[in-house]
Amino acid sequence: MTWLLVVEQILNGLQLGVMLFLVAAGLTLVFGIMNLVNLAHGSLYMIGAYFAVAFLGWTGSFAASVVLTLLATLVVGMLVEVVALRTLYERDHLDQVLATFGLILFFNELVAIVWGRAALFASVPPALGGFVELLPGLRYPVYRAVIILVGLAVALLLYVVVGRTRLGMLIRAGASNRTMVAALGVNIRLLYTVVFGFGAALAGLGGLMAGPIYTVQPGMGEELLIEVLVVIVIGGIGSIRGALVGAVVVGMVDTLGRAFLKPMLGTVVSPAAADSAGPALASMLIYILMAAVLYFRPQGLFPAVRSR
Amino acid sequence: MAEPLLAVRGLRKRFGGLVATDGVDVDVGEGETLAIIGPNGAGKTTLIGQLAGDVRPDAGTIRFAGADVTALSAAARSHRGLARSFQITSIFREFSALDNVALAVQAHAGHSFRFWQAARAEASLREPARAILERVGLGGRADVVAGTLAHGEQRQLEIAMALATRPRLLLLDEPVAGMGLDESQRMVELLRALRGHHTIVLVEHDMDVVFALADRISVLVYGRVLATGAPDAIRLDAEVRRAYLGEGQPA
């Protein structure tokens, strides 16, 4: 186990974290402001991945496919919000869980109808292929490095928008007291639609970038969704900062755990035991982490909403 | 001098930057009726919450019936003899009025790990529940679904549920809130009949109700007790008048 390997895994953890953040940011905003549990957020991530593959196929240009994918997921997000989700704001969480679960079924099947059930192949764009030497002896894939940069850029952008613009002020106000914001005469419906669409576009961006690394197939959203839910619970519902911290923590714990737990276990128990227990324990790590956070700090690390 | 039934010392509670309770001392003797009044935002609801066990104080002690109950849950305090009614009506809306009260009786009649006999068939629960409903004036409405009762009747049901737990002390949070004149008078009659049998701590805005029922009044302003005394003394107290005059009409 060399230090370079550790650094590489740390970078991978950061990359995973940044991707989780993109999806978590939208979800936590929607939850914090609109009090909506949206299980179908993972579907928006999935749609982003599929759109990216499709648009790349049609236009041949990576840049064009990025722009088109973002626009398309923004539109789909807003459509879903207007058509299916508006009535759910007033309902209790159970209704929201059920209805959005129905949406998951719908989108998974829709995607399977259009593109089939087999995994699609998404290639790394040639411009972003290859390796870059970050440290002597450490060659890291350019694509992954770009993901990290993009993610951090988005985090910065969100920080500026949410922290320093009027829209961001409305968002923060809405997260702590939505009736007050409505009473102030703000067009709440429009605000909600915009926030939701924005979150959808972020998720789509995540899916777009995830395509070349993970498999593009129906149901890919749900695997990610659970990790994203863990991120939000750990970070605190409604908080972008919490989503970032939570995402990086989860990304790190998951990646480093998977990479190093088995070898580490191998030093204290037999190789056979480490072989079976290692992966199982590694997959469980983030849930154990979530349970621990919930036990000691039930509102998460940076709760945006005071009393719930 | 017998120890007061309820003795509160140095109670403090803050929510972020807001100090809701700022060193409150209260004594309530057995059998007396204490009214707590104060302008809006004085911290009355938070105080009731801490006495009932919903809100954990940051500092201070609450002694009830000779024991320190500060760390006890609401359910545990109920078993010590402390009952409460809520300012915003809080009942089991889907259950009938009788079921509501019977459940309160059930809560104090042993445990509920019984899986076979129908609770509705237990006479030892139904009979006392019926009697209490009669006492509060809801005898004829026993089988009505609680959510469909009139507002005033729901407030009466609140009292009934509190009584069903056979309390020594009743913590009543604005019992006549939202009631019209007739309903308020009926509630006052009911509470007057309870005086003496139970110790009562009453939070109220309606001064007529307060002066009709209270043995003593405590005035709460900015989370602190400004003055405590007999109703007439409070009525004439200069500081109290100043605290209220700035607020305009009490509700």
Next chain:
Amino acid sequence: MTRPRRGLVTLAALVALAVVPLIAGLANQPFYLDLFRRIMIFAIAAVSLDIILGYGGMVSLGHAAYLGIGAYAVAVPALHGVHSAWVQWPLAMALSALAALIIGAVSLRTSGVYFIMITLAFAQMLYYIGISIEPWGGDDGMRLARRSQLGGVLDLADPHVFYYVVLAMLAVLLLVGERVIEARFGTVIRAVKSNEPRLQAIGVAAFRYKLAAFVLAGAVCGLAGALLANQTEYLTPSYMHWTRSGDIIVMVILGGMGTLAGPVLGAATFLLLENVLAAWTVHWQIILGPLLVLVVLFARGGLLSLLPGGGARDG
């Protein structure tokens, strides 16, 4: 729908179920015997979930975990030559109860969406454990060597006998369930859903009752898992996947939650739809998805509320 009316619906359903094998035999369609047996097994799982979800208001997205535990409790002993149902099935219920005790003790400290997520997380944990245990088939799952043995008289290998055993269990569950709902315990559980702060204020320490309900629900679902393993003679960790929990929730809601007949109706509807629609198109789930959304938005009481006399439920 009033209680006596619902009782009639339940009775009618049980009678209908009892008659299915005869009809299937006459029409020479053994497939339907299999299908309805599957329906009944899921009905048992759905009823167990309804106890905590419909009556107690606890939205658990991890209930399928007990299906998995129950199934493994049958398959693993069978792998080692232990085939007696008298060992396997109580083991299934005991292990599920234990898991529910641990999961519940942690999860029930939270509420609302946190509760949903933490139950989800626990189920996923069990799923991952299941995947990684190679001797038990890992990701691919394992076959059931033999169906559970009930001793001389009843042979589960006979599809009819198995059918009636499952039917008997469902009937007993519904009967006992009805008593429990009306007893002190059920009253407290219903009060938890109605107004938990009020329940605490009148002196009921709700946590222990919620936990007890959680454990009971888990145990019954474990039994369903044991039956399911016998039904399919095969099991995989996917029995515990959270989307399977979602399916069971769908059955409860579709049929009508907060009732005993509802989950039965919901399980039947869900699985019949799955079979009928699947015959038309492989993509039948695209209909199920929006259907679920519509039911949630417009028919909150589920199918039961749409039947004549449907509507408000009494206490």
